[in-house]
Amino acid sequence: MRQVYLLCLLFIGCSSNLPGERTVEDDLGRTVVLPPTIERITTLAPSVTELAFAAGAGSKIVGVSTFDDYPPAVDTLPRYDMLPTDFEAIVALDPELVLASEQVNSLKDIDIFSSVGIPVYFVAVNTLPDVTRAIRALGELLGTTEAATRRAIQLEDSLAQLSALTVSLSERPRTLFLIDDVTLYAFGQGSYIHDMIDLAGGHSITQTMTTRFPVLTDEFVLDARPEVIVGSFGLSYDATKLVSHHATWDIVPAVLSGRVYGLHPDPYLRPGPRLVSGAWALAKILHPDAVIDP
Amino acid sequence: MNRWAIGLLILAFFSVIISVSTGDEVSFSEALSVLWHHLTFGYGTVPDPIADRIVWRLRLPRALLALIVGGGLGIIGAAMQALVRNPLAEPYILGISSGATAGASLFYLGFLPPLISKAVSMPVAAFAGGLCAILIVYSVAGGRGHLSVTRLLLAGVAVASLMGALSSFITLSSPEPDKLRSVLFWLLGSLHLATWSTLIWPSIAVLIGLISLLVLARPLDGMLTGDESAHSLGVQVESIKRILIILASLVTGSIVAASGAIGFVGLIVPHAVRSVTGVTHRRVLPASFIAGAVFLLWADLVARAILPGAQLPVGIVTALCGVPFFLILLRRSNYGFG
Numbered sequence: 051m052r053q054v055y056l057l058c059l060l061f062i063g064c065s066s067n068l069p070g071e072r073t074v075e076d077d078l079g080r081t082v083v084l085p086p087t088i089e090r091i092t093t094l095a096p097s098v099t100e101l102a103f104a105a106g107a108g109s110k111i112v113g114v115s116t117f118d119d120y121p122p123a124v125d126t127l128p129r130y131d132m133l134p135t136d137f138e139a140i141v142a143l144d145p146e147l148v149l150a151s152e153q154v155n156s157l158k159d160i161d162i163f164s165s166v167g168i169p170v171y172f173v174a175v176n177t178l179p180d181v182t183r184a185i186r187a188l189g190e191l192l193g194t195t196e197a198a199t200r201r202a203i204q205l206e207d208s209l210a211q212l213s214a215l216t217v218s219l220s221e222r223p224r225t226l227f228l229i230d231d232v233t234l235y236a237f238g239q240g241s242y243i244h245d246m247i248d249l250a251g252g253h254s255i256t257q258t259m260t261t262r263f264p265v266l267t268d269e270f271v272l273d274a275r276p277e278v279i280v281g282s283f284g285l286s287y288d289a290t291k292l293v294s295h296h297a298t299w300d301i302v303p304a305v306l307s308g309r310v311y312g313l314h315p316d317p318y319l320r321p322g323p324r325l326v327s328g329a330w331a332l333a334k335i336l337h338p339d340a341v342i343d344p
Numbered sequence: 345m346n347r348w349a350i351g352l353l354i355l356a357f358f359s360v361i362i363s364v365s366t367g368d369e370v371s372f373s374e375a376l377s378v379l380w381h382h383l384t385f386g387y388g389t390v391p392d393p394i395a396d397r398i399v400w401r402l403r404l405p406r407a408l409l410a411l412i413v414g415g416g417l418g419i420i421g422a423a424m425q426a427l428v429r430n431p432l433a434e435p436y437i438l439g440i441s442s443g444a445t446a447g448a449s450l451f452y453l454g455f456l457p458p459l460i461s462k463a464v465s466m467p468v469a470a471f472a473g474g475l476c477a478i479l480i481v482y483s484v485a486g487g488r489g490h491l492s493v494t495r496l497l498l499a500g501v502a503v504a505s506l507m508g509a510l511s512s513f514i515t516l517s518s519p520e521p522d523k524l525r526s527v528l529f530w531l532l533g534s535l536h537l538a539t540w541s542t543l544i545w546p547s548i549a550v551l552i553g554l555i556s557l558l559v560l561a562r563p564l565d566g567m568l569t570g571d572e573s574a575h576s577l578g579v580q581v582e583s584i585k586r587i588l589i590i591l592a593s594l595v596t597g598s599i600v601a602a603s604g605a606i607g608f609v610g611l612i613v614p615h616a617v618r619s620v621t622g623v624t625h626r627r628v629l630p631a632s633f634i635a636g637a638v639f640l641l642w643a644d645l646v647a648r649a650i651l652p653g654a655q656l657p658v659g660i661v662t663a664l665c666g667v668p669f670f671l672i673l674l675r676r677s678n679y680g681f682g
Contacts, residue, residue, distance in 0.1 A: 230526055259652070267402075267536070267648065267655050268398075269397075270369065270653035272397055273369035298398075
């Protein structure tokens with residue numbers, strides 16, 4: 051089957067599909083040709099694994115990267131390296147489709163997968179609504195529309211509930227989200243993190259920065275005077291460490307009022323379904339009095 | 345003091361002023377008033393605490409670190425070029441920077457325990473790494489009683505590759521993968537971790553380097569003429585070579601620990617300087633120091649200013665601005681070397 055497909059590419063061009071094949075467009079606008087049903091998939095990033103599970107297609111995943119650790123069902127799956135991509139191990143698992151993340155995977159990987167006839171579908175989550183859009187799209191792609199829709203509605207309800215609690219709050223603390231506490235990596239323009247902060251009732255101070263992952267200067271933070279600093283440093287993060295790395299921040303409002311918090315990194319650094327719980331956790335930090343669990 | 349030296353010093357002074365007063369966060373006049381307040385020990389109006397922190401505790405140490413690192417790279421580049429009598433030489437070519445980077449990464453990524461504090465153990469690890477690299481190179485090149493420049497260069501390039509591979513290995517197999525992002529930024533060469541206390545070690549090392557090299561200025565001139573004629577001029581060639589190598593490890597190690605591996609300054613600056621001053625080290629060394637310092641300061645200004653609120657590793661800027669400038673210089677100038 052695969053050889054025939056390759057021959058098609060070589061001699062006829064990609065326009066003529068085999069019977070039953072479908073053509074879909076992925077989040078990068080690429081045209082992806084898929085077999086009629088898909089039973090075996092592999093994922094190239096933890097975030098797309100989580101999205102595929104949310105779409106009800108977890109049982110179709112036959113292998114995940116060594117970075118994957120969620121949901122617990124991935125523990126028993128075969129693993130492959132992603133630094134660099136271990137193509138041989140992935141091809142050996144014989145997937146009918148490879149799911150990739152626009153945030154972390156390289157477009158160059160496509161060439162190698164397509165040379166062995168495995169289609170690659172890229173998922174891009176750059177806003178909070180993108181999460182449920184991606185879940186629905188994956189449900190349709192993998193034939194699990196019903197489960198995907200159910201989960202998507204559940205997540206949207208949860209977001210709506212949070213929004214109802216925070217939308218009318220007049221006090222919206224200026225919030226800085228940091229990825230690293232020494233070298234100040236942060237989220238710039240066009241990231242879902244600003245949606246999360248906004249929904250949680252805050253105002254993200256890096257949302258207009260022109261690069262995607264800017265490294266902030268200490269003076270930017272001093273001048274922007276964030277009222278809350280949160281970072282993907284882990285829940286046990288000792289907030290005094292931040293000031294020991296950045297001694298001049300002793301007069302930043304967030305530091306003065308003791309509002310520096312470490313967060314569990316995954317719900318913020320993995321653009322998947324857990325962004326929703328991440329937004330709730332953030333809201334409880336920003337507005338402890340107004341936001342309580344539903 | 346020649347006219348050019350005074351000119352360079354004035355340029356350095358005004359570059360510092362421009363550097364600390366450039367940026368969206370603090371206005372030019374506000375920055376000047378902060379400087380005035382501190383330099384006169386509290387005379388004048390007490391500055392706004394935020395402007396004070398930005399100018400006096402962030403920008404000024406960063407500008408001074410740029411001067412020290414750039415100056416240090418400049419003089420070590422000049423000394424290395426005299427040592428191997430080859431215009432290609434710089435701290436990188438002999439594997440010192442790569443060794444220092446490998447040593448510092450071992451520490452940075454959690455393979456080595458911090459000895460006393462990070463401020464002390466990182467330069468020590470970098471110095472040890474640099475020294476280790478140069479000792480390998482040296483023992484290969486100096487096998488038969490005297491140091492062969494050809495073997496020194498070849499062994500240096502080989503050890504640099506080895507140490508580079510070691511750094512990559514350390515980076516990719518780190519027990520603390522969360523630190524990779526920081527390490528990447530530092531590996532590309534950046535001054536963003538500058539504070540008054542991180543200035544201490546590089547300043548001491550660079551000062552030792554500068555003074556020692558100035559003392560050795562005449563023997564260095566002799567070495568440009570070749571080992572035999574240097575010897576006949578009364579230069580203790582072999583011991584000078586050893587001293588140069590130790591000095592280069594010391595200065596490069598402390599620089600790498602503070603700012604990562606910043607490329608091209610050590611290569612370009614001495615050449616640019618020689619096209620103005622000629623090859624005499626009594627002039628080349630101080631001029632390389634000031635020119636390297638000013639060059640890196642301006643490169644860092646670009647690295648800070650190019651993205652509002654954010655920054656780039658300065659190593660990228662030194663390569664982007666330095667290399668075209670170097671190529672133009674190479675095409676135009678026609679100075680003799682040795």
